[in-house]
Amino acid sequence: MSKSPILEIKNLHATAGGKEILRGINLTVFPGEVHAIMGPNGSGKSTLAQVIAGRDLYAVTKGEVLYLGKDLLGLQPEERAQEGLFLAFQYPVEIPGVSNLYFLKAALNAIRKRKGESELDAMDFLSLVRQKMALMEMDEALLNRAVNAGFSGGEKKRNEIFQMAVLEPHLALLDETDSGLDIDALKIVAHGVNTLRSPDRAIVLITHYQRLLNYIVPDFVHVLAEGRIVRSGDKSLALALEESGYVGIEELAETAQ
């Protein structure tokens, strides 16, 4: 059975402020797969996520990214989101004055509009939101609060996965969603992500720690170092890394040059 990939990254190079951060990334993600990208601080993990989401702080200097077979890099960030790409931010942004509910409704309707679907009416929207809030064990009072404003670190991360659950993307990139979470919050986040696993959806987890992968078991693990994927394997690679740390990986990156 041959399926076409959701995401194909080919020899991707990107710079920030003239400094090359991504130095030839290759990665192919098929529907139904969960990939974990691990690596030491500064290896380019978050840059990769931001480039895929369309942040203009980074300039792509070489290579291409295909999303559902089409050029992704030519699309505006909002077009990428409307096409079903979702980035769970490492540092979710506080937006005072914009309620979570309004924000989510605007986001969902933008995506529905792109698909040629009508806007959800208020009742349907609210029942969808309530169901997803229950999944993430979130207090409904958060809906009427401003986006992420005054949220604890854990609440912010849960809010990201909650948004993902409502928006139901084809491809979700989770940028260190596990960092700073206590074990209870980690389990809730992992449960939310696992609920979204499906044969036509792919998930890319970017993480610094193996701990998350005990709860969301990946199909593939990649190790990123100095802007390149230096090793790929199955979940046992993550366990090996946990034992040895990233020490040997830095050397691998050196020899790869």
Add this chain to the structure above:
Amino acid sequence: MIATATIANPTIATMTSGLADLRKRAAERFEAHGFPTTREEEWRFTNVAPIAKTQFPTAAPNVNGHSLRTALERHPGLIEEYLGRYASSDNPFVALNTANFEDGAFLHVPANTVVEEPLWIDFTAAPDRTTHPRNLIIVGAGSQVRIVEKYTGRGRYFTNAVTEIVVGENSIVEHVKLEEESPEAFHVATTQIHQSRNSNCKSHNISLGGLLVRNDVNAVLSTGCEGTLNGLYLTNGKQHVDNHTALDHAAPHAASHELYKGILDGASSAVFNGKIFVRKDAQKTDAKQTNKNLVLSENCVINTKPELQILADDVRCTHGATIGQLDEEALFYLRARGIGGRDARDLLIYAFARDVIDRIGIPGIRAHLEKALFESLTHSRPSAGVPE
């Protein structure tokens, strides 16, 4: 509909000898001083020469009901007791108004009266005229009232308004001033609030229109008072809006809150100057002043300045001013969720202004401002710096 009197009506000046004297002294003050210039600290960033040059004949303002002129005929004693006692002719435009006003609104809320519905004062200016609306609002002890004072007009004209609000002991007053003058209008206004013991007065000073606008909002707080001065200014094109506020903590145990927010676009300019005086006896004063400016174009100018003069030693006074652009991180966050560039920008601007709008306790005004804000965002779209 539009009053067309072209000369000052002498009947007001001769209504009472006290009032005649007040007007004469004000006229002398104005003549001695003339229009202020930018060499004066209070007027440093606002050049009123275009106003001084206008040759518009003076007309009586077109006020909807509650006429001060009518009230003067009926209750001259009551009005003489309050009128001109609070707004100072140190401000040349107040002197000009006091010397020349012909009408305005008079509202008198007796003691222990709750006025359920907001009271509206509407001024509609006629083109090529100068008007000096003069408003006197007296709120008796233990009463509660909400007042909206709105200015609109057509064409070029000069409106020079003075409103004195006397807030009785233990009473609660909310005052909204909506400046929605025509795009070519000159608008100068002083709102002078005097709060008696334990009273609570909220002022919302909203500037949306006018070419050259200057607001002075001054409040004097007695013991146990709570005073709020909030403001919102949206400027575009070549508009200039200057807000000068003064909170005078004249007695102990009073709290004041001040939040002024501005959104500047085009080649517009704005001034915020916030004075807080804490008198020697005003112990336990709690004053907080905030001015935030969102600058949407590179061609805007904003001057913001807090001025705190604190003579008591057991007080809490804080102030802060910010000038910033739209938050790029927030913009990207919205866009990464599918909310398009322009909608994302509008949403952030709207959110910035809502902070002030939400504090207004009159739902109709909030809805009105939300609509006005939305329209101003739509109009300013061609200059939006966000990619399609």
